[in-house]
Amino acid sequence: MRGKKKKREKPQVISYLVILFLTALFLYPVWHTFVVSLSDSVFANQPGFKFWPPRVTFDAYQKVFSTDTVFTGYYNTLIRTGAGTIITLVITYFAAFALSHKELPGARFFNVLIIFTMFFSGGLIPQYLNIKSLGLLNTRWALILPGAAGAWNFIIMRNFVAGISKEMEEAAKIDGASVWQVMIRIMLPLSKPVLAVIGLWSVVGHWNAWFDALLYANKAKLVVLQTVVRRLIDQGNEMAASGLQVTMADATPVSVRAATVIVATLPVLMAYPFAQKYLVKGTMVGAVKG
Numbered sequence: 001m002r003g004k005k006k007k008r009e010k011p012q013v014i015s016y017l018v019i020l021f022l023t024a025l026f027l028y029p030v031w032h033t034f035v036v037s038l039s040d041s042v043f044a045n046q047p048g049f050k051f052w053p054p055r056v057t058f059d060a061y062q063k064v065f066s067t068d069t070v071f072t073g074y075y076n077t078l079i080r081t082g083a084g085t086i087i088t089l090v091i092t093y094f095a096a097f098a099l100s101h102k103e104l105p106g107a108r109f110f111n112v113l114i115i116f117t118m119f120f121s122g123g124l125i126p127q128y129l130n131i132k133s134l135g136l137l138n139t140r141w142a143l144i145l146p147g148a149a150g151a152w153n154f155i156i157m158r159n160f161v162a163g164i165s166k167e168m169e170e171a172a173k174i175d176g177a178s179v180w181q182v183m184i185r186i187m188l189p190l191s192k193p194v195l196a197v198i199g200l201w202s203v204v205g206h207w208n209a210w211f212d213a214l215l216y217a218n219k220a221k222l223v224v225l226q227t228v229v230r231r232l233i234d235q236g237n238e239m240a241a242s243g244l245q246v247t248m249a250d251a252t253p254v255s256v257r258a259a260t261v262i263v264a265t266l267p268v269l270m271a272y273p274f275a276q277k278y279l280v281k282g283t284m285v286g287a288v289k290g
Contacts, residue, residue: 030265030269031051032049032050033258033261033262034258034262035050035051035052035053036050036254036255036258037060037061037255037258037259037261037262038053038056038057038058038060038255039053039055039057039060039255040053040055040057040059040255041253041254041255043055044253044254044255044258045254059255060253060255060256060258060259061259061263063253063256063259064256064259064260064263069223069228070225070228070260070263072220072221072223073223073224073225073226073227073228074225076140076221076222076223076224076225077206077207077224077225077226079140080140080143080144080206080209080224081202081203081206081207083140083144084143084144084147084148084202084206085199085202085203085206087144087145087148088147088148088149088150088153088198088199088202089195089198089199089202091148091149092149092150092153092154092157092198093157093161093188093191093195094183095114095149095154095158096154096157096158096160096161097161097183097187099111099114099154099158100158100161100162111158114151114154114155115151115155117151118151118152124215127146128215128216131146131216136216137216137217138216138217138218138219138222139217139222140217140222142212142216142217143206143209143212143213143216143217143222143224144206146212147205147206147212153198153201153202156194156197156198157191157194157195157198160191160193160194161187161191161194164187164190164191168186168190169182169186169187172185172186200271200272203268203271204268207225207226207267207268208226208268209224209226210224210226210227210229210230213226213227214227225264226264228260228264229260229261229264232256232257232260233257
């Protein structure tokens with residue numbers, strides 16, 4: 001009996017060791033950045049692995065928050081992320097609920113039309129001209145509306161809604177519920193897992209976006225947080241290209257850049273645990289059923 005137990009325990013120990021190794025491998029870059037952000041310039045510029053600074057200092061964070069640019073970026077990113085996620089969830093859920101009913105006239109046509117956008121795009125220049133013609137340039141709407149409706153999000157949510165038992169919807173209609181009541185009171189609570197998944201994807205997408213802000217919102221008051229990080233990282237190269245005798249470490253200290261990255265990624269990292277229990281369930285059910 002003892003021999004059999006040992007044989008059963010060995011594969012489990014190996015699995016745990018592999019999982020532990022992969023976890024450390026994935027978490028170390030984040031830990032390395034955090035340690036560098038707490039280090040002085042001398043230790044931060046030293047090559048090699050860093051597990052803990054010899055002297056903890058918060059000078060890098062003081063420099064990050066000493067300018068209003070970071071606060072402006074945070075403000076604009078929070079507005080963009082909040083409004084963009086809500087609009088994405090509303091549009092995607094409404095479209096998914098309507099087109100999950102195959103008996104709806106034109107449902108097949110609209111499904112094909114939405115999927116068509118996954119394979120063909122008008123391109124960057126037509127999109128820019130379209131946003132300009134709509135008067136959205138240098139406004140927050142230019143960062144929210146173009147990506148509000150995504151074909152992939154629609155497919156995931158439509159398949160999830162279509163997988164919910166239709167008997168519940170039919171029973172509600174027999175009891176006198178309208179289409180809006182069925183959609184809000186019946187189907188919406190049952191769609192929490194997929195809503196959490198789509199919402200998390202939307203939050204991460206808006207929080208990490210910077211290229212569209214660079215194209216469509218050039219005003220200083222509309223700068224987003226990731227653009228601030230990008231400019232800070234590129235600052236050393238720009239000064240070197242201009243012919244100034246300044247090193248990257250002197251232009252933009254490594255510790256300051258690391259502190260900026262931590263400040264920019266911390267809110268998203270804190271949001272993941274709250275949506276984790278819905279993430280796998282919503283993704284698997286929405287991708288398989290339909």
